[in-house]
Amino acid sequence: MATISTSFPRRTMDEHQIARRRRRILTTAAVTLFCLIILSGYLVPVFYGLISSLKTKDQASDANAPIMPMKEITFTYEGEAYPLYEVPLESGTKQLALVKKGRASSKFVDPQNVEAGLIDWQGNWRSLPAVREVSPAWENYPEAFNKIDFPRLLMNTLVYGLVTMFGTVSASAMVAYGFARYRFRFKNILFIVLLGTIILPPQVTLVPTYAFFISIGWGGTWAPMIVPQFFSNAYNVFLLRQYFLTIPREMEEAAMIDGAGPIKTFLRVILPQAVPALTAVALFHFFFAWNDYFGPLIYLSGRRELQPITVGLASFNGLYSAEPQLIMAAAVISTILPLTIFFIAQRVFMQGIVITGVDK
Amino acid sequence: MSVVTESTSQVIAARGHNRRVLTNRQREERWGFFFISPWLIGFALFTLFPMIASLIFTTYDFTLSVPDEAKFIGLDNWRRMLFEDETVWRSLWITIRYAFLSLPIGMIVAFLLAVLLNSKHLMGKAVFRTLFYAPTMIPGIASILIFVQVFNPYTGWVNRIIEVFGIKAMGVTGLRWFDDPNLIYLAFVFIGLYGIGNTIVINLAGLQGVPTELYEAATIDGASWFTSLYRITLPMVSPVIFYNLVLGTIGSLQYFTVPFVINGGSGYPDGTTEFFMIHFFKQTFRFSNMGYGATLAWLIFVIALVATLALFGTSRRWVYYAGESNR
Numbered sequence: 001m002a003t004i005s006t007s008f009p010r011r012t013m014d015e016h017q018i019a020r021r022r023r024r025i026l027t028t029a030a031v032t033l034f035c036l037i038i039l040s041g042y043l044v045p046v047f048y049g050l051i052s053s054l055k056t057k058d059q060a061s062d063a064n065a066p067i068m069p070m071k072e073i074t075f076t077y078e079g080e081a082y083p084l085y086e087v088p089l090e091s092g093t094k095q096l097a098l099v100k101k102g103r104a105s106s107k108f109v110d111p112q113n114v115e116a117g118l119i120d121w122q123g124n125w126r127s128l129p130a131v132r133e134v135s136p137a138w139e140n141y142p143e144a145f146n147k148i149d150f151p152r153l154l155m156n157t158l159v160y161g162l163v164t165m166f167g168t169v170s171a172s173a174m175v176a177y178g179f180a181r182y183r184f185r186f187k188n189i190l191f192i193v194l195l196g197t198i199i200l201p202p203q204v205t206l207v208p209t210y211a212f213f214i215s216i217g218w219g220g221t222w223a224p225m226i227v228p229q230f231f232s233n234a235y236n237v238f239l240l241r242q243y244f245l246t247i248p249r250e251m252e253e254a255a256m257i258d259g260a261g262p263i264k265t266f267l268r269v270i271l272p273q274a275v276p277a278l279t280a281v282a283l284f285h286f287f288f289a290w291n292d293y294f295g296p297l298i299y300l301s302g303r304r305e306l307q308p309i310t311v312g313l314a315s316f317n318g319l320y321s322a323e324p325q326l327i328m329a330a331a332v333i334s335t336i337l338p339l340t341i342f343f344i345a346q347r348v349f350m351q352g353i354v355i356t357g358v359d360k
Numbered sequence: 361m362s363v364v365t366e367s368t369s370q371v372i373a374a375r376g377h378n379r380r381v382l383t384n385r386q387r388e389e390r391w392g393f394f395f396i397s398p399w400l401i402g403f404a405l406f407t408l409f410p411m412i413a414s415l416i417f418t419t420y421d422f423t424l425s426v427p428d429e430a431k432f433i434g435l436d437n438w439r440r441m442l443f444e445d446e447t448v449w450r451s452l453w454i455t456i457r458y459a460f461l462s463l464p465i466g467m468i469v470a471f472l473l474a475v476l477l478n479s480k481h482l483m484g485k486a487v488f489r490t491l492f493y494a495p496t497m498i499p500g501i502a503s504i505l506i507f508v509q510v511f512n513p514y515t516g517w518v519n520r521i522i523e524v525f526g527i528k529a530m531g532v533t534g535l536r537w538f539d540d541p542n543l544i545y546l547a548f549v550f551i552g553l554y555g556i557g558n559t560i561v562i563n564l565a566g567l568q569g570v571p572t573e574l575y576e577a578a579t580i581d582g583a584s585w586f587t588s589l590y591r592i593t594l595p596m597v598s599p600v601i602f603y604n605l606v607l608g609t610i611g612s613l614q615y616f617t618v619p620f621v622i623n624g625g626s627g628y629p630d631g632t633t634e635f636f637m638i639h640f641f642k643q644t645f646r647f648s649n650m651g652y653g654a655t656l657a658w659l660i661f662v663i664a665l666v667a668t669l670a671l672f673g674t675s676r677r678w679v680y681y682a683g684e685s686n687r
Contacts, residue, residue, distance in 0.1 A: 024481075031481040035488055038476070045554070046495060048517050049506040063514040063530060171398040178395025182388055194399060197407055199610050201664045203640060203657035208413035209406060211424055211650050231402020262391045291499050293617055298645050313501045314621050317508075324509050331502035342497045346490060353558050354565040 053144075053328035054136035060325040071135035075111045084111070084131035087121055095131050096121075137325065144329035148316045154337075157308040160222055161289035167230035168285050169278060175232045176240035177266050181252075197234045210298065220303045225295040229285075236281045239356050243277035244270060280352025283345055290338050309334050417654035424648040437655040448656070451636040452663075458635070459612035462549045467604055470556040471597075474563035475589070489564070496557025504621045507551045511537035538622060541632040551618055559604050566600035567593065595680045602679045606671055610664050616641065636660060 052060055055069040074081040075097035082097040087108055096108035099118060106125040107118040144150075178184075179191055213224040247270065255265045271278065293310040300306050307315075313334055320326050342349065393400070418437050422430040441448050476482065477489055495503065510516050513536045519529035529535045537547040570593060578588045594601075616637035619625070625642055627634035640660070644653030 028481045028483055031476075031479050032483045035476055035482055038473075039488065039491055042492065042553075043495070044517060044521075045503070045506050045510045046498075048510045049502075052509060061515060065515075067517075067520075171402075175396045175399040178392050182392030182395060183385075184389040184392035184396075187392070190396070190400075193403070197403070199606065199664070199668055200407070201610060201614060201657070201661050203614070203637070204414055204661040205407055205410035207644055207650055207654040207657055208410040208417055210644075211417075211422075212410075212413075214424060215427065228402065228406050230398070231406065232399045237399065262395075266395075287497070291501075293501060310499060310501045313499070313505065317505050317621070318624075324512075324515075327505050328509065331498075331505045334502045335498045338497045338499065339494060342494070343490070346493070350489075350493075350561055353561045 049328050049331055052325055053140055053332050054138065055140075055325050056137045057323055057325055059137075060323075060328075066132065068134050069136050070132035073131045073133055075109070077109050077111075077114065082109070085125065085128040086131060087128060089119075089121070098125055098128075101125055140325050140329040141333065144326045145333060147320070147326065148312055148330045148333075150330075150333060152305065153307065153309045153312040156222075156306055157290060160225065160292075160308060161286050164226055164229035164289055165282050165285045167226070168233050168236060169282050171230055171232035172236035172281060173240055173271065173274070173278065174266070176237045176244055177270055179237065180241045180244035194234050194237060198238075213299070219299060220306070221299070222306065224299045225292070233285075235356055236284070239281055239284075239352055240274065240277055242355050243274055247273050276348050276351070277355075279345065279348050280355075283341065283349050284352060286341070287338055414654045414657060417651050418658055420651040422649075422651040424650050430651075433651070437652050440652065441655050441659060447634065447639050448636075448659070450631065451634050451639040454632065454634060455613060455615060455636040458545055458548070458615065459609065461545055462552050463605075463608050463612055465549050466552055466556050467559065467601070467608060469553060470559035470604070471563050471601070473556075474560050474567055475593070477560070478564055478567040489561075492560060493557040495554045498554065500555070500617055501621060503554045504551060504618055507547070507554070508538065508622060511547050511550075513537065513539075539629050541630045544629065544632055548618055559608075562600055562604065563597065566597035570596040598679045599681060602671070602675055606668060609667050609671065613637075613660055613664050613667070 051068060055065070056071075059065045059069055073084045075084055076082075077097055077099060082099050084095050084097050085108075086093050087096045094110060096110055096119065098106060099109050100107035103124065105120055105122045108121055109118055110116055175194075179187070179194075209224075213219065218224050251269050251273075252265050255269045260268065291310060292308065293314070296306075296308050296311045300308075300311065313330060316330055317327055419432055419434055420430050421433045421436070473492060477485060477492065482488065498506075511518050513519055513532070513534050514530060516537075518537070519535055522529040522535065535543060537543045574592050574596070575588055578592055583591070614637055615635050619633040619635055619638055620641070623633050625634075625638045625646075627638070636656075637660075640653060640656045643649050643656060
């Protein structure tokens with residue numbers, strides 16, 4: 001570029017730069033706008049869910065209802081509430097309350113000027129647009145919250161999620177440390193087997209495992225979903241091992257020389273340095289537990305009091321299919337916690353996805 | 361997959377005597393097995409042993425409600441599955457056909473979104489990335505319930521939006537997404553698009569790993585945006601695409617939750633939603649037929665294995681690994 005600038009007079013160069021900058025701004029605006037349009041399309045169901053959850057039952061099931069949760073405005077005249085309509089008059093359109101309906105002509109009253117008495121309007125009142133205002137039905141949320149018995153579902157899911165989170169994170173960290181730092185026979189083969197279990201369809205082990213758990217009386221309890229998590233998980237082991245490999249060895253060696261044993265080194269030196277990776281694994285597991293549907297479905301069938309959010313939501317859908325607004329409110333309620341955690345911890349979470357997806 | 365070569369105890373041991381090297385080695389090995397013991401035990405208990413048991417189950421007529429009446433029937437379950445149970449092949453065909461529809465769409469959408477989110481012309485990248493990822497955080501069941509209503513023929517927005525373009529979509533004679541055997545898969549694909557956040561993020565990381573010099577060189581050579589995408593981006597991120605393809609294929613074979621939540625496993629409309637996993641679920645857990653269920657599970661395992669091996673077989677031709685020798 002330097003050679004070009006000397007062969008052009010100074011002013012032309014400036015104009016050149018301005019043109020280039022303008023083009024760049026235009027491209028940026030175009031790309032950003034395009035992305036915004038795609039995003040709005042992508043988020044349509046989210047908007048739909050939010051808006052529908054704020055409608056009344058009638059609005060939610062009426063095909064001709066306005067898109068937003070609207071309510072017709074009424075005006076109280078002589079002790080009775082009358083709906084407001086946009087009425088075209090000679091002096092312009094006015095919002096009038098319909099007092100007496102008639103096929104060819106109707107009687108209205110002007111809320112701003114009640115003393116003027118009834119106004120006679122010629123025409124069919126059905127052709128007039130009603131005056132509406134946005135009025136969200138917030139009461140759907142407490143209603144859905146109580147009907148689905150959210151506190152119980154939340155409690156079940158949280159206990160399950162947190163107990164297994166502790167189990168899988170501690171076990172996976174141990175296993176990952178073993179694979180990252182120690183030399184032992186068959187290590188490479190074992191690690192490949194571990195990775196292989198990621199692509200193993202779970203059904204192939206499911207049937208005997210299920211038969212076994214049922215036969216030892218664990219049917220209808222959380223144990224079949226909790227206990228296996230205490231034996232680590234291949235995804236988490238892989239992610240943590242990748243992270244442990246990046247930790248310099250000097251500190252461990254120093255600890256060893258100071259007389260710390262392997263367990264102490266692992267707990268005091270390695271784990272504190274791996275907090276971001278451990279957080280990522282903990283979050284992955286929490287979201288998995290929050291979403292887990294199949295396990296509770298087969299092991300907890302018929303035990304309503306033990307069910308987690310997923311199963312509760314699915315059966316709520318069956319019970320209240322005539323009240324779509326409550327289903328939407330329940331769906332939104334079930335989303336609040338994971339979404340909040342995600343917004344708070346998204347950086348460490350995204351990095352975790354990258355490690356599992358790209359390093360392999 | 362680099363493997364650790366040197367370890368602490370060895371370093372310390374190297375300073376000691378020969379005899380101590382040996383004991384340290386052994387000690388290291390013991391500690392190694394100690395640390396991986398949760399996985400070793402778990403693998404034996406919940407993977408290896410059940411797999412063998414599952415194979416044995418396939419030779420039994422075993423109903424869980426009456427375990428004492430289990431009896432050995434040789435290969436009868438296999439014969440029933442392969443030759444007599446028509447639902448097996450129909451549901452398998454449904455599953456595979458749907459995979460061929462949903463997997464490419466999901467992967468292409470995720471890739472293109474990643475390209476868009478990686479564009480140097482995009483303002484507010486971080487915000488866009490978060491918002492495109494956020495729907496993935498909606499619990500699966502919740503997003504299914506939302507989509508069922510978004511696709512509602514009377515009150516849903518999809519039909520409303522289509523009507524804006526002058527096509528009759530609402531009402532009984534309109535587009536009934538979950539009642540029409542042709543439309544239902546399309547609706548399922550849309551539901552699937554709410555779970556592509558991870559694929560987007562992985563693609564994005566792959567795109568960020570492409571050296572920018574390659575694009576600069578291409579621009580100087582006069583390559584268009586599309587040529588750069590096709591000749592540079594795609595080959596450079598092919599390992600990521602391969603990873604998504606393998607996991608996506610195996611996931612597709614296990615497609616279950618969406619049809620199950622929407623139709624309760626009834627196969628409505630017209631049997632089109634009776635995916636293989638639905639058939640497996642009904643046989644195993646509704647009819648408690650452990651022997652036949654295990655046989656079905658083995659079939660899906662064999663198919664997944666063949667598909668994975670086939671994908672790995674083709675990978676040599678199209679997956680580009682920088683520094684091939686390290687892998």
